[in-house]
Amino acid sequence: AAFAGEPVNLTCVASGPPEPVEVLWWLGGEQKGDFTPSPSCFFLFSVKSVQQQDAGKYWCEVEYHGRIISSEPAWITVEGVPYFVVEPKDVAAFAGEPVNLTCVASGPPEPVEVLWWLGGEQKGDFTPSPSVLFVKGVNDSIKFYCEAKNTRGISVSRTGTVHIKVRPDSPQDVKVHHVSDLNITLTWSPGFTGHSQLSTCTIQVSKGPGKKVKLPDVDVVVPPFQHVFEGLSSYSNYSVRIRCDNEVGSSPFSPWVDFHTPEGAPSAAPKNFTFELSEHQLTLSWAALDQEELRGRLLAYKVQWNQGGESQDPLLFKDNVARLSGAGRFFNATFQVAACTMAGCGPWSQPVLVMPVSAMQAQTQRGHMWVGLLFGLLVATMVGLLLIVLVRNRGKETQFGSAFAASGTDVPVSFTAARSFNRQFPEPPESTLDSLGINSDLKAKLQDVLISERLLTLGRMLGKGEFGSVREAFLKSENNSGQKVAVKVLKTDINSSSDIEQCLKEAAYMKDFHHPNVIQLIGVSLHKRAQQRLPVPMVILPFMKHGDLHTFLLMSRFGDEPFTLSQQILIQFMLDIARGMEYLSSKNIIHRDLAARNCMLNENMSVCVADFGLSKKIYSGDYYRQGSVSKLPIMSTQHRAMW
Structure with missing residues (x-):
């Protein structure tokens, strides 16, 4: 045993061969330093000024030829002023609510007694540790601490505070992030919590300049202090503010924060x-x-x-x-x-x-004439029905019985055929890829994207080319849903299998494309022609709402009503084309006809590289050589692509 502040020495003696060994000291399972080599078998552990934290069980360990040998334990007991095992902690309570305060101190030497101080005043006398002080209730924050005494002296604990729970302060740093045309992400920091955990926050949003329209409040459980606000209108001014609640009540609202949502495409037609x-x-x-x-x-x-x-x-x-x-x-x-x-x-x-x-007046007159005819027909029909009812009610008799059915008899069943059949000209069967005379590899590649012609309804023409046309169409799925598509139709006067195969090769290329800036294949359909050996192939593609980039750019500058395209949009067009061409390069495809007319704009104003009728796939090597005669666009083809 030792008094606090005194020096303490512990010795460890190892007997054995007279060769150097290493020793390691331990305190209650905690290593004290590293192995200490010594030429002798005598080891010393010193504490210059022993304190309460140095008290405990000590032992030493010796390493000898890879083996650890432990000594018998020794104990250091430090006598001094009491030390606190449990010190007073800050507490929060409602005004007038009772509170229990705890203080625990220990020796040696024992016994240890505790004295309480509350708001600068002594509360009672010394009582044995541990000690609990019962406070009936306060209306304002108040500080407290305790003193611990033994025969060696007195120790004073930390000072704690009894806080009174109040309403929180308004939130701070309200910020709007990730603004889109439909939603925003809102973040904020809590203010002073009022010594009580925040449970919810209320978000208020108003819309419009001047006299704003208040939207329904949104309650959010916190933490975290953020919320995604959805269902906003595009291109609109908004303001937002927040308040938070604890168990006492609500904070004031934060100041209004204004923000503006970006544009969206119009939602209605004129x-x-x-x-x-x-x-x-x-x-x-x-x-x-x-x-x-x-x-x-x-x-x-x-x-x-x-x-x-x-x-x-x-x-x-x-x-x-x-x-x-x-x-x-x-x-x-x-x-x-x-x-x-x-x-x-x-x-x-x-x-x-x-x-x-x-013509409109004549049409109106014809309309009036038809209205008169229909009205006359309706009157005649009603009179005829009335006569039939009267005749049936008379029930005329003949030598064979009643000539008219009496009331209550069964009504004969009639039916109408759901479909009529023409025995002379039966409906032609669906065309297949086998009827085209194309090579087996191409046929196998397109088999799983073949779409029945009966699911396609062709509409207006979107454009013409040397080998055919592009039409707007409606593609119906097996579950009766549908989508608007674009269909490339080969000219009906082309009867060569090689021309048809060239058209379908373009579809075969596109089947493997999966990139937002490269047009993707939906499917291939075959149109059966009467008294013709070969059907007409049709390549089904996504419908591009804004057409080709060439026409779009011309209309922006030279149309009857020009409009401005920002530099940012033009750069985005270039980036879209570059990404699409980079993707084609990664697929070993050379386009050979990249031009603005072959770049399409979808409904999101993203550019898709299209028209792969002149494309070639490089199966090996990094170079392509034009080895056959084919038609190339002279005005838009680089010299290195032509030769």
Whole structure:
């Protein structure tokens, strides 16, 4: 035993061969230093000023030829002023709520007694440790500590505080992150918690400039102090503020934080689409979209028109009125209009058919005539039915019994055939790849993407080329759902198997493409032609809402109503094309006809590299040699691609 502050020495003697050994000291399972070599068998462990934390069981270990030998243990007992095993801790309570405070101190020497101090005043006398102080309740924060006494002296504990629980302060650092046209991520930091854990926070959002419209409050369980707010409107001004709650009540709201959501494509088509046709001019007009439907800053109204079953170049206008000269050329044409923002174009309006006034009046007169005929037919039918009922009720008798069915008798069952059959010209069977005369490898590759012709409904023509045309179409799936697609149709006057095989090779290439900037194959279909040996192959591709990049860029600069494309958008177009071509290069494909006309814009304004009719696959090596005669576009082909 030793008093605190005194020096203490422990010795360890090892008997054995007179050769150097190493010793290691331990205190209660804790290593004290490293192995200490010594030329003798006498080892010393010294503590210059022993303290309470040095008390405990000690022993030494000797390593001899890889073997550890442990000594008998020795104990150091330190006598001094008491030390605290449990010191007072801060506590939080409601105003007037009772609180228990605990203090535990130990020797040696024993016994140890404890005295409490609360708010600077002594509470009672010394009592044996451990000691608990019962506080009936306070209305304000108050400090406390305890003293521990034995025969060696007195120790004083840390000072604790009894806090009174109050409402929290308002949240801080409210920030809006990851703003999109539909949602935001909101983060904040809690303020002073009021000595009570926060449980929930309430988010208030208002919309619109000036007199704002308050949206429903959102309650969030915390932590974490963040929330994803969904269901917002595009291109709109919002403000947000937050308050938080603990078990006492709610904090004040934080200051309003303003933010603005980006643009989106319009959600509705222009309404009230009408036309006026004069001798020299066609005037189209429609109702402008409100801001909620527009979902962005209006770039232009896009007018598409169709004449004779063929789609014409679209027109762009800044206002909701279009004036077109040369009225006669628009007879029997159909027009549609859509609004466009930086994020894309919205849905098309219902089509309007342009007709001369005289034709419309004649059509109206014919309509009135048909209404009169239908009304007369309806009256005649009703009179006939009334006569039949009267005749049946008379129940005329003949020598063979009742000539009319009496009431209550069974009604004969009639049926209509669900389908009629033409015995002279039966329906032709579905075409297969076997009927094309193509090589077996190409046939095997396209077999799993062959789509029945009955699932396709062809629409208007989107464009023409040397080998065929591209048409808008509707592809119906087996579960009766469907999607709008684009279909490349080979010319019907091409009857060569080699030309058909060249068309299908393009589809075979695209089957393996899976990249957002390279157009992907949906499938291949075969159109059976009457009295023709070979069917017409049709390649089914995704519908590209904004057409080819060449036309889009021309319309932005030289259209009737030009619009501005920012440098950021143009750079994005270039990056999209570069990513697509990089992907094709990784697939060992050389395009040989990369041009703006062969780059398509989808509904998200992303560019997809398309038209692989002249593409070639390099199966080995890093170079390609043109070994056969094929048609190449002279104006857009680099010299190194032509030779």
